[in-house]
Amino acid sequence: MNSHLAHDGKAARMAKGRLQQISFVSPTGSVGGGISSAALDEAMSHSPHFIACDAGTTDAGPFSLGMGMPAFPREAVKRDLALMLLAGRKAKIPVIVGSAGTAGGDVHVDWVLEIAREIVAEHGLKLHTAVIYAEQDKSYLKTLLHENRILPLDPAPPLTDSIIDGSSRIVGMMGVEPIQAAIRDKADFVLAGRCSDPALFAAIPIMQGFPPALAWHAGKVSECGTLVCETLGKGVIFTTVSYDEITIRPYGGNLRCTPQSVAAHSLYESADPYLHRECSGTLDLTNTRFEAIDDVTVSIRGTEFTPELYTVKLEGAELVGYQSIIVGGIRDPYIIRQLDNWLASVKSYIQDSVTRVLGDKADKASYSLVFHKYGINAVMGSFETDAANLPHEVGIVLEATAPTQDMARKLAELSRQPLLHYPIEEWVGSITAFACLHNPAVIDRGPVFRFNLHHAAVPASATEMFRTHLIDLDGLRTS
Amino acid sequence: MILAEIATLIRSKNAGPFTLTFDIMFSDLASYCRVLESNALSRELFAKLYGCPVEKVLFFECANALAFKFSIPRPLTQGELGDGDMHGGQQFVPLMTIEIP
Numbered sequence: 152m153n154s155h156l157a158h159d160g161k162a163a164r165m166a167k168g169r170l171q172q173i174s175f176v177s178p179t180g181s182v183g184g185g186i187s188s189a190a191l192d193e194a195m196s197h198s199p200h201f202i203a204c205d206a207g208t209t210d211a212g213p214f215s216l217g218m219g220m221p222a223f224p225r226e227a228v229k230r231d232l233a234l235m236l237l238a239g240r241k242a243k244i245p246v247i248v249g250s251a252g253t254a255g256g257d258v259h260v261d262w263v264l265e266i267a268r269e270i271v272a273e274h275g276l277k278l279h280t281a282v283i284y285a286e287q288d289k290s291y292l293k294t295l296l297h298e299n300r301i302l303p304l305d306p307a308p309p310l311t312d313s314i315i316d317g318s319s320r321i322v323g324m325m326g327v328e329p330i331q332a333a334i335r336d337k338a339d340f341v342l343a344g345r346c347s348d349p350a351l352f353a354a355i356p357i358m359q360g361f362p363p364a365l366a367w368h369a370g371k372v373s374e375c376g377t378l379v380c381e382t383l384g385k386g387v388i389f390t391t392v393s394y395d396e397i398t399i400r401p402y403g404g405n406l407r408c409t410p411q412s413v414a415a416h417s418l419y420e421s422a423d424p425y426l427h428r429e430c431s432g433t434l435d436l437t438n439t440r441f442e443a444i445d446d447v448t449v450s451i452r453g454t455e456f457t458p459e460l461y462t463v464k465l466e467g468a469e470l471v472g473y474q475s476i477i478v479g480g481i482r483d484p485y486i487i488r489q490l491d492n493w494l495a496s497v498k499s500y501i502q503d504s505v506t507r508v509l510g511d512k513a514d515k516a517s518y519s520l521v522f523h524k525y526g527i528n529a530v531m532g533s534f535e536t537d538a539a540n541l542p543h544e545v546g547i548v549l550e551a552t553a554p555t556q557d558m559a560r561k562l563a564e565l566s567r568q569p570l571l572h573y574p575i576e577e578w579v580g581s582i583t584a585f586a587c588l589h590n591p592a593v594i595d596r597g598p599v600f601r602f603n604l605h606h607a608a609v610p611a612s613a614t615e616m617f618r619t620h621l622i623d624l625d626g627l628r629t630s
Numbered sequence: 631m632i633l634a635e636i637a638t639l640i641r642s643k644n645a646g647p648f649t650l651t652f653d654i655m656f657s658d659l660a661s662y663c664r665v666l667e668s669n670a671l672s673r674e675l676f677a678k679l680y681g682c683p684v685e686k687v688l689f690f691e692c693a694n695a696l697a698f699k700f701s702i703p704r705p706l707t708q709g710e711l712g713d714g715d716m717h718g719g720q721q722f723v724p725l726m727t728i729e730i731p
Binding site (some may be wrong): 209210211212213214304305306307308410411414415417418419420421422423424425439440441471519521523529530531532533534536550552599600601602605 | 643644645646647648649651653655679680681688690692694695696697699701703705706707708709710711712713714715716717720721723724
């Protein structure tokens, strides 16, 4: 690290003695989310030691992991990545990207690597690149499982060999160690698969000897970009770690970090606002103090880190089936007042039709019909407290899910007529009960996945679950 | 007065695919303290509002952030068939009308 950064201009003073502080830029909450170029330029003028950004999340749902597809448009990822790589090369500092392509599987990493190759070619860059793959070998995981080295988190679905085998894709969430190894290998660009977001920012400060507690907390508060600010806006986050303090501030229009906004960020998307488990231990914010340094900058002190058994969180997705849907609405008050019973009758009628038409191919256990009742409880489901308060109109989405798209489509097609015409006692004669939104009424949704793991693996080392390839991307050579 | 009239933000969100978390946030210490000292917020109340076992409810008072937090297991894993709120963002509404004396 020292020799590498020493070769690279600005950080030469690192090699001369112990660094007093280390700074980094978090340019956006997610590669593809949009980087403010002006704010990045302003932050870069303050001589950061590296740039880091995550490119993934489970928040969008299990599809990206299961299907091997990113959730952001390619153009958006390319734009942000180009801004980061160009800024990194200009300042001769490393750029670290993790959880590539939303889910951080191998196919996602390769998708971002291909984008990086294009950027390098278009701008004539040379990038010594470390590509770190995070997808997990199934036989390796089964060995860990048999050795009781896969621990359930709470709440965890059951885990067996067949669940591992049936997964479309399983990734491990890496910590700082594979990134540190890449930096020691003099990578200008670290492109990592699934990775703890804070680890992207903590890796280099920990290598440089800064306190792990501050390094991890600096990563934690910086990883969502300007979400740590009082209001949302276009800007970048500039964070500095010393031996007893973190300072964090935004660059960009009218943004500010306040003690409350930085403290509140620890709540976001975390079950526990004080304790955050990482691979190597737990970040503890119980005694953290947040103080304003000026109108836009906050100082953080007192955070602690407790080393624990080294674990790597696993994320897996499996195919549930293929889905077709019908969207429509009901306005008839006679139906709305007995909607659950009516839908149960409609469902039973559909199931009979399916048996009659598709026969043995379609036993009830092989498919699913779910009605979402918008206006009643579609959004909150079992948590709804107001479902008895009936609306004048109800939106219905029928989801038909089956082992093949062909069968899912047939289920949905067989559902249309009963939804339209299933009778009620209040009316004599043929009714049309359901207002279809579309023609054809059926929309094919393709494959549907579920998250099937909430577990942590106990590897023999911090790096054994991850594979690093060193590649020289050279835009000056014809590729 | 109800909680929504005192808080500046009441929100819900996934904390990973298996957990839902709820934040109740204030802009000033007096409002935070008023709710804190009312003892209106509790694991028991949350369990009653959401029909879940009280032992599964986590509750945190976060004075630094002028915020309270609840976390519970998701009734359906994110994206499971039947789940109607992929990001968990619209599950906070029953908290809005908690009466603060």
